[in-house]
Amino acid sequence: MLTQSRAPRYSPQDQLVWKVLFDRQTALLHRRAVPAFSAAVAQLGLRREAIPDLPTLSAEVFRLSGWQLVPVGQSLGPEVFFKYLAERQFPVMTRIRPMRDFDFSPEPDLFHDLFGHVPMLLDAHFAEFLHTLGQAAQALGHDDAVARRELWALYFFTAEFGLVLHDGKPHLYGAGLLSSAGEIHHCVNEATPRPAFSVETVRRTPVLGTRFQDQYFVLPSWEELADCAAELAGVLVPVPHRNAA
Template sequence: MAEAELSRPAGTAEDWTVPQDWAAYSPAEHAMWDRLFARQAAMLPDRVVPEFIAGLDMLRMDKPGIPDFEALSERLMKATGWQVVAVPGLVPDRVFFEHLANRRFVAGRFIRRPDQLDYLEEPDVFHDVFGHVPLLSHPVFADYMQAYGEGGLRADGLGAIDRLARLYWYTVEFGLIRQDSGLKLYGAGIVSSFGESKFALDDASPNRIGFGLERLMRTQYRIDDYQQSYFVIDSFDDLLRQTIETDFAPLYRRLEGQPDLEPETVLPEDHVYTLGTQAYARAKAPGCPLPSEELPHDDRT
């Protein structure tokens, strides 16, 4: 998600884009992509939504090395009319929304260092491209992302970006989906993380709660660690339908009169797939240690 109050770096275009400069990547940087790709590709097939794997295949992202955005965009444009554009890092909210509304996905061009293998604060090219781009080849999800960008432009005028950011966070970044074979991953923040790809489905700690637009937009989220709650959609079609059929202006007004919910909160009316123990979060809270055998492996440290 974007950040507000940023200054445009020198050398960027008015829309904050920059050349990817693919030829400038070093062999070590390409090798880091290949290492990350191989690790995720080996563990995701039984966990991620099939549409994600189909996107990887269709976009030929198994080709060694960091993808060339120009070639990637050519294939993506033929599928859904989207393209990938490089930016120097985080961009202001309105710039972010304008790109999405015009079917342009902004991606950082740098790749993490070896000491950042399992966690880094600012999204890199692996998170942005491996995590996000495959599902942009799926027509319904591609439409949802455009609708979100258009909604973001409206939210900006209503002073409601913080509320709408929660929708992006709990769907595009950290969403789960219910399928006949069980819960599957689709959020980019999960599928690009080796640790969270396991934690989000397997660990007893987090809640897994049925998607509700208003419920989700009341819920705060963690930006520095695994999520305490994940929201489960029924389908991409339903997610798109709720997004385009909802009048968000009265929803924002309604939310103003309601208290925020902590990330771990479970309400009596929630559809709960899994009631989490919150053991992972409690183990990391000051003054609340758990026995070592109860601590899950943390790939973010």
């Protein structure tokens, strides 16, 4: 059974963190985020004044996308996380970062998940990509640690730290970028490498979870996102298991 927790009551300090983060990220992301993100923030009614009520938001996300939000109280390993994705459920961390981690949270928190990830679930290409990743992971054997690690790398350098070309310019869509001012400034720095996306390269690139990334991969088009997961699954998952899935 997948573990989940109730969303806690948030203190005035928590609400202040949400408000200031919301204002700053909204300003930083102007003309930097993919249009699908800004449109979904408005469509979901996310606002600066208060942390959203998770059950209410989950119902709206389900109505618009068929996905459900699941509150969790701790970080999840890739195996459990992918189980959620395979069922079109997205785990949302209930803890919000303290002020000391304002610029960069070393692990996912409420703002990262609700502001960074949830709006992108309304985009059909992105949502199908996540579901394909989850299904591919479920088709792996328990001893396929290398394959699962490569699927995680694909998730990490897309859903967490991905960019995509839009109108000829790289735009942000990864939640680790959308939710972190420090990561945005590092990413857009001219000295930071932003190579073209390649499944073969990404699957073998080490994941850096506690500091800024060494590089960020740029997809050539939004439509190719779902194809990336299917391509890697075709390499990693044996044919009989793919057919069964």
